[in-house]
Amino acid sequence: MHPDRGDRAPSERQVDVLLVEDDPAVSLMYQTKLEADGYRVGIAADGQEGIDLANALQPSVIVLDVQLPRRDGFEVLSALRGAAATRAIPVVLLSNLGDGSIAARGLQLGAEQFLLKVHTTPAELSAEVGPWVQDAAP
Numbered sequence: 001m002h003p004d005r006g007d008r009a010p011s012e013r014q015v016d017v018l019l020v021e022d023d024p025a026v027s028l029m030y031q032t033k034l035e036a037d038g039y040r041v042g043i044a045a046d047g048q049e050g051i052d053l054a055n056a057l058q059p060s061v062i063v064l065d066v067q068l069p070r071r072d073g074f075e076v077l078s079a080l081r082g083a084a085a086t087r088a089i090p091v092v093l094l095s096n097l098g099d100g101s102i103a104a105r106g107l108q109l110g111a112e113q114f115l116l117k118v119h120t121t122p123a124e125l126s127a128e129v130g131p132w133v134q135d136a137a138p
Helices: 024-036 047-057 073-082 100-108 122-136
Strands: 017-020 041-044 061-064 091-095 113-116
Touching (some): 017 024, 017 047, 024 041, 041 047, 047 073, 061 073, 061 122, 073 091, 073 100, 091 100, 100 113, 113 122
Parallel strands (some): 017 041, 017 061, 091 113
């Protein structure tokens, strides 16, 4: 995990966006833009870590890849929607799997949106998560 700025324990961090992505280059690309736009970003490199950090950090929004080690994005999404602590956190699926059935399954499981990585620049992702972060502000 790449911590947000500061040296507080994970449970004390404030995270706007939890990015669950196993490709370090992709994570860094999106994280850099999100942080430049003022978001506090947490990173999980696999599905299980994504679930654990979602529970610990309670982010405003989760950006979730579908193809992940340990637990795939659909398993993660199901777990998030099945737990009271994470049920209401908006989830945006971000994947290179462009099959319409993949998007439909993600939306059926409770994702708010499905984005294709190949068509989603870091600036576009930042714009897409913005409304959910603002809606979650106290």
